[in-house]
Amino acid sequence: MSTGTPPLTNPPKPQTRALNCPQCGAAIVLRSLGHAETVVCSSCHSILDAKDPNLQVLQKFQVATSEVPPLIPLGTRGKLRGTDYEVIGFQRRSIKVEGVRYDWHEYVLFNPYKGTRYLTEYCGHWNDITVCKELPSVGFAQATYLGETYKHFQTADANTNYVLGEFPWQVRVDEHATATDYVSPPRMLSSEKTANEVTWSLGEYTYGTDIWKAFQLPGTPPEPVGVYENQPSPVSDNVKGIWAAFLGFAFLLLIAMAAFDLTSSKGTVFDHSYVFQSGEPKGEASFVTDIFDLAGRTANVEITTSANVDNAWIYLNYALINQDTGQAWDFGREVSYYYGRDSDGSWSEGSQKDSVIVPSVPAGHYYLRIEPEGDSKHPPIGYSVEVKRGVPVFGFFGIAFLALLIPAIVITWRYISFERARWSESDHPPVKIGNSED
Amino acid sequence: MFKKLYLAYGVLVLGGTGVAQYNGWSLDRVNQLKNVPKSVRDNPGSYRSVYGFYHHYTGGK
Numbered sequence: 001m002s003t004g005t006p007p008l009t010n011p012p013k014p015q016t017r018a019l020n021c022p023q024c025g026a027a028i029v030l031r032s033l034g035h036a037e038t039v040v041c042s043s044c045h046s047i048l049d050a051k052d053p054n055l056q057v058l059q060k061f062q063v064a065t066s067e068v069p070p071l072i073p074l075g076t077r078g079k080l081r082g083t084d085y086e087v088i089g090f091q092r093r094s095i096k097v098e099g100v101r102y103d104w105h106e107y108v109l110f111n112p113y114k115g116t117r118y119l120t121e122y123c124g125h126w127n128d129i130t131v132c133k134e135l136p137s138v139g140f141a142q143a144t145y146l147g148e149t150y151k152h153f154q155t156a157d158a159n160t161n162y163v164l165g166e167f168p169w170q171v172r173v174d175e176h177a178t179a180t181d182y183v184s185p186p187r188m189l190s191s192e193k194t195a196n197e198v199t200w201s202l203g204e205y206t207y208g209t210d211i212w213k214a215f216q217l218p219g220t221p222p223e224p225v226g227v228y229e230n231q232p233s234p235v236s237d238n239v240k241g242i243w244a245a246f247l248g249f250a251f252l253l254l255i256a257m258a259a260f261d262l263t264s265s266k267g268t269v270f271d272h273s274y275v276f277q278s279g280e281p282k283g284e285a286s287f288v289t290d291i292f293d294l295a296g297r298t299a300n301v302e303i304t305t306s307a308n309v310d311n312a313w314i315y316l317n318y319a320l321i322n323q324d325t326g327q328a329w330d331f332g333r334e335v336s337y338y339y340g341r342d343s344d345g346s347w348s349e350g351s352q353k354d355s356v357i358v359p360s361v362p363a364g365h366y367y368l369r370i371e372p373e374g375d376s377k378h379p380p381i382g383y384s385v386e387v388k389r390g391v392p393v394f395g396f397f398g399i400a401f402l403a404l405l406i407p408a409i410v411i412t413w414r415y416i417s418f419e420r421a422r423w424s425e426s427d428h429p430p431v432k433i434g435n436s437e438d
Numbered sequence: 439m440f441k442k443l444y445l446a447y448g449v450l451v452l453g454g455t456g457v458a459q460y461n462g463w464s465l466d467r468v469n470q471l472k473n474v475p476k477s478v479r480d481n482p483g484s485y486r487s488v489y490g491f492y493h494h495y496t497g498g499k
Contacts, residue, residue, distance in 0.1 A: 238440035245441065249448040253455070260459050286482040300462035317487035321474050328471040330487055359464035369482050393458070395465045400455040404448055411440055 021046060022055050031075070031088045032110045036166040040089075047163065047171060061173040067162055068092075071121065071222070072107055074165045078215030080128065085109035085117065087215075089165035095156035095179065108167060116168050119211065120203065124224035125231060126211050127188060127203035136182075136189055136200055141428075143182040143189050145202065150182030150189045153229045153426045158192065181229060185422075188230035205230050227421040235415045246408045253397055253404070260392045269294060270387035275380050276314055276372040286371035291323055292387065294363050299390040301358045303368070307335040307383035309352055314381050317371040318356075322364045329358045335383070357393060 019028045026043035030036055036050035038058065045063050048055040070090040077086045089108030094101050104122035118129040136145035141152040158179040163171050175194075182189040186205035191198055205228065208221025224231075270292040276285070294301065307314050313336035321328040333356055339348035374381055420430050478485045 235440055238444075241441040242444050245445055245448060249452060252452055256452070256456060256459075286485070288479050288482045298462060300464050319471075319474070319478075319485060319487060321478065323476075323479070326472065326474045326476065328474040330469040330471055331467070332487065356466045356468070357464040358466070358468050360462045367479065369478060369485055371482070371485075371487060390462065393464060396455050396458045396463070400451050403451045407444055407447065411444075 019055055021048065023048075023057050023060065028055070029075075030166060031086060032112075032116075032166050032168070035110065035116065035168050036088070037169050038171045039166045040163050040171075042164060047173070050166065058170070059172050061163075063162065070105065070107065070164065072119070072211070072215055072217060076215050076217070080109065080117070080214050083111055083114050085111050085114075087165075089163070089167045089171075091160055091164070091167075091171065092162040093158050093160050095158050097154075097156060103161070108165065110166075118201070119206075121208075122228065123226060124208055124222040125228035126206045126208055126221075127230070128206045129190075129201050129203040132189075132200035132202050136191075145189050145200075148184055148187070150184040150187070152428070153181040153183045153188075153423075155180040155427060183230045185230045185236070186232040203230065205232060226425075227418060229422060229425065231422065233415060233418045233422075235411050235418070239412055239415045242408050242411050246404055249404045250401060253400055257392070257394065257397045264392050265296065265299075265390040266392075267389055268386060269389050270368070271384065273382065273384040274370075274372075275382050276374050277380050278374050278376045278378055285373070286317075286369065288321075289368040289370065289385070291365050291367045294361060294366055294389055296363055296390065298360050298362045300393065301361045302355055302388040302391040303333075303358065304353065304355045304386045304388070305333055305335050305383060306353045306386070307381055309335055309337045309350075309381055311338050311340070312336070312375055312378045312381065313350075314383060315373040316383075317373070319369040320358055320361070320366055321369055322362075322366055324364055327362075329361070331356055331358070357391065 019030065020026065021028050021041040021044060023041060023046040024044035026041055028039055028041055028048070030039060030050060039048050039050040039055070040046070041048060045061050046057045047059040047061070049058050070087070072087050072090075074087050074090060077084060079085075086109065087107050088110045091106050091108075092103055093106060094103040096102075102122070104120055107119040107121075109117050109119060116131075120127045120129060132145065134146065136143045136150075143150045143152070156179055158177050160171065160173055160175045163173060178193040180191045180193070188203040188205070190201050190203060192201075208224065211217070212219075212221045270289065272289060301320065303318065303320070305316060313334060315332060315334045317330075317332050319328050319330045333354050335352060335354045336350040337348070337352045338350055339346070341347070368385065368387070370385065372383070423430050474485070
């Protein structure tokens with residue numbers, strides 16, 4: 001964001017002052033000097049007036065032994081957005097929602113030329129925060145700042161529970177403020193309202209790994225838990241684009257289907273009718289057709305069997321045989337059609353027509369070897385066999401359509417799940433949870 | 439990134455469909471054999487279909 005700021009590798013030493021706590025006598029280091037309003041004694045937990053040469057005690061608070069130390073120790077220096085900063089303050093704050101307390105940590109960063117900025121951390125989610133330079137305009141459930149609209153996320157009473165280091169304001173433990181968050185991921189606009197003032201700040205979601213890298217911290221940052229209010233969705237930018245791409249592909253698929261249907265030959269190369277005499281010994285029923293030509297490039301062959309089966313079946317063992325090469329395609333097809341009426345009403349099963357598509361058949365002279373079988377109790381069954389060359393297989397287009405649709409649905413579902421997880425923690429949850437009357 | 443991946447995937451799907459269609463592939467199950475003797479034409483009964491022992495569904499509710 002900013003360049004040209006002198007690095008803090010050789011900080012202006014004269015600005016650091018060592019003092020002693022008037023309460024316990026422990027050494028106190030003031031890192032930001034004139035910028036600090038209050039400083040906290042880390043030994044006796046007294047909040048001292050940093051503007052007072054005698055460090056007047058403003059407040060003293062108790063610290064639980066379970067208090068978690070800052071993840072970034074005070075005095076740590078790092079480069080954030082091209083500017084060197086030093087961690088000078090730390091506070092733990094909390095809100096209570098429906099009886100559940102949520103704690104987060106805030107770090108005060110200082111640069112003698114740039115002033116202060118802040119880092120917040122909640123369950124592994126970090127935000128880089130600066131104070132707004134202009135006053136945002138607030139509307140119904142939204143706020144606008146620098147031309148960007150932010151949706152209202154949550155309003156809660158924030159309490160300060162623990163402080164450490166220096167602060168450029170009059171910090172107090174158990175100080176309350178009404179905190180309101182508006183989000184436009186990855187940014188977040190927050191206001192803090194006390195009896196005396198309203199402070200607006202702008203936060204940008206920052207990954208823990210970037211913080212660790214910036215401050216050269218040992219180990220790894222804590223893993224983020226859940227979805228944070230301004231956490232950028234991994235798929236949000238893609239959903240509309242993917243559906244636009246899907247529609248484009250679907251249109252191309254439709255064009256391709258029409259083109260293949262129009263350009264495929266679909267010519268009938270053989271058509272003949274037969275009668276199957278039931279009761280003939282099996283094996284002797286087999287016969288071969290006349291030879292027919294399959295011309296052109298390698299293409300599929302559709303063999304359609306139509307039989308006048310009436311509550312009956314006929315099964316045909318087919319072999320499409322190349323007269324010249326001896327190559328054969330062997331398959332069996334059943335044509336059966338049953339119907340009737342029972343307590344559920346009329347019913348029917350099967351069809352009097354069946355088609356099969358033999359794949360990638362080269363040009364040549366072919367014949368069919370047919371071996372029909374049927375129920376010997378039924379009268380003779382008439383059937384016809386039609387052979388077509390080069391038919392479009394619409395099933396491929398259906399599969400392609402689904403193959404294109406499924407990823408688009410999955411990505412959309414991921415997007416919706418992410419946004420639901422985000423807003424479920426807000427004042428505007430997507431669904432009511434439990435028996436709340438809110 | 440997702441969009442670029444999807445675009446590449448879509449092109450592959452469309453291309454695959456075109457290749458399948460152009461080469462005359464099929465979704466049906468057909469058994470392919472080689473070197474069927476020419477005598478089958480004179481004696482069709484000598485050919486043994488791999489589907490010859492299929493147990494037929496006789497239909498009906």
